[in-house]
Amino acid sequence: MERTSAQIVIGTPNLGFSQACASETFNTYNTTFVFSPESALSASNQFTIEMSDADGDFSDPSIIYTSNPGEVTTSPATLTFSIPNTTAGENYRIRIKTSAPSATSSKSVPFAAYYKSQDSPFTINNLVSTGAYCTGGSYLLTIDNPGTGTNDSPLLYPNLTFNWYKETSPTTSIFISEGPTLSVSEEGTYFVKTNYGTCTSSSFSNRVTISEAVSGEANATIASSLGNPFCPDQGSTILSTIGGNSYQWFKDGNLIPGAINQMYQTNESGTFSVQVDLGECSASGSIELVSEIFDSEIDVDDTIEMLEGESLFVTVTTTALNPIFEWYLNGSLIAGANAASFEATDFGTYKVIITEASGCMASREHEFEINEGLDLFPEVSQIPNMISPNGDGINDTWVLPSAYVSGTDTEVTIMTNQGKIVLQTQEYLNNWPENNLELTSINQVYYYIITTADYETRKGSITVVR
Structure with a gap:
């Protein structure tokens, strides 16, 4: 003990711990000491705790606790403190000081103290588990900074140091070197730990097995x-x-x-x-x-034609786990359409999104468009004698009553005014003329002969106008 001129004595601090292994989530430690006489303390007195450097030297101590004036008045006293986040070493000590009167205790026993600013597994060698070097060469192992994914690289914490080890068995290893990298010229399995001394820690890397490429x-x-x-x-x-x-x-x-x-x-x-x-x-x-994204297919083409009043039944097949289906029309979600199949009754652009609700929880989508189709066999009551194939969608082709079209075994023949046959078929699809007739300013006249299955014959002319 050290006696002051004010006749106050401070006992050597007793540690309430064997080592200080601090982290962001825990950094609270206690020390207990005695002092005498209590009456010697001034009302303005403050107790401080000083911590040495890692070698126990107090030539430039860190003040890690200061009490409020007059706060501590009775002996024995217990003070609570935290260590600095740059602390790393095996031989720290603390001592207690008073301000009024001035007095200093003896040094405490040495203790290991580390602030574990990084305390989780990290990666080296980009998480590749092997490496190789050519005969006579070497392989450089490095701590990833930052690495991939959620890797918490200890290189992001400048105050940390690192120790490299080589496995001697599945449960034992030997120290090799310090530093953020290791040049390996000997086969074996290597890993690195953040240097937290005798404090236990989860700050260690994956193992990497290095081999020599003797065969080239x-x-x-x-x-x-x-x-x-x-x-x-x-x-x-x-x-x-x-x-x-x-x-x-x-x-x-x-x-x-x-x-x-x-x-x-x-x-x-x-x-x-x-x-x-x-x-x-x-x-x-x-x-x-292998990507675990699911497969899916839809049973319709990208573009479909449908007549007014018709509907189209669309089905999706998928390998998704617990799939969720969402159907859209022209970008708007269709209420209640949440099954693998959907009956489309409107024209427009449809989309279905399939989402896997478990597993990878990925999504895929299919899009298709339904347009209004041309009715090739509309109900007409008479054989028309005039058409205007100008591409306006009105009266562009020669449309016959349903009794004479494809499927009725009726033969349809169309000839020029010179008797040249331009069409002869028993499967008429209401599609003549399919090609451009090279219309002139003069209307052209064609003639037709319609012969039914029971040999009923209809004849007449077709005037093609511009």
Whole structure:
């Protein structure tokens, strides 16, 4: 103990903990000490707690607690404090001081203290589980910054340091080196931990197995950031391979132009492969990437014609899990249309959206358009003697009563005024003339002969006007 001129003595602080392993969610520690006599304290006195550096040196201490004036008056006293977020070491100490009168306690016993600003698993080597180096060369392992997905890279916290290890068994390892990277020239499985000393922590990396490419060709493992199979509704997955001098990616055996980086992003299924130049040797690998997006089909064409008063029954088939169906007409949701099938009665643009309610929870849509069709066999009472094929949609073709059209075994013959046959059929579709008749300023006259199945004959003329 150290005695002050004011005749007050402060006892050595007792720690209410064995080590201080702090984090954002926990940073509260206690120390208890005695002082005497209580009457020596001034009403303005303040107690402070000073913390040494990581080596126990108080030449530039950190003040980690200061009481309010006159707040602490009885002995023994217990004070609560927090450690700075830059704390990292095994031999910290604290001491207690008073301001009125001035006095300082002896140093506490040493203790380990770390502020764990990052305390979750992180990735190295882009989460690729293997690497290879050429004989006589090396492979550089790096902590990803930031990496893919939700990786919480410890490199984002500048005060942290790192220790690399090599596995000696599934449950044991040996320390190799410090730093954010590790150059490996010996085969084995490696990983890194954030240096929190004797404090337990979840801040450690994935394992990477490094091998030597003694035959000139190594295995280039490919990892998918979203796993395999993957859900495309989460976005594109990032394929990563081992580090090298240069890269070339392929899909289904075909070179992907411009895909020359260590990572390649895609949302497609297929066989992806990569060739990696390691310098004195090379590596290659492949992955059968599978997207879990469901399949769906619709049983109508993109464009359909329908007559007024008719309806069209449309059905969707899908492999989606617990599918939800939404039908739209001209961009508006159709109320109550939530089944795999729908009966369309109106003209317009339809769309159906299929959503998978479980699994990947992705969506697909199909669109089709229903237009009003031309009635080839309208009800007419008489054989017309005039048409005007000018493309205005009115009286453009020679339309016969239903007793003479296709399906009635009636023969229809049309001739020019010189007797040349231009049409002869037993399946008339009300579609003459199908081609341009090269109309002139003079109306043209054609003649027809209609012979029914029971040999009833009708004859007459057709005037074609402009």
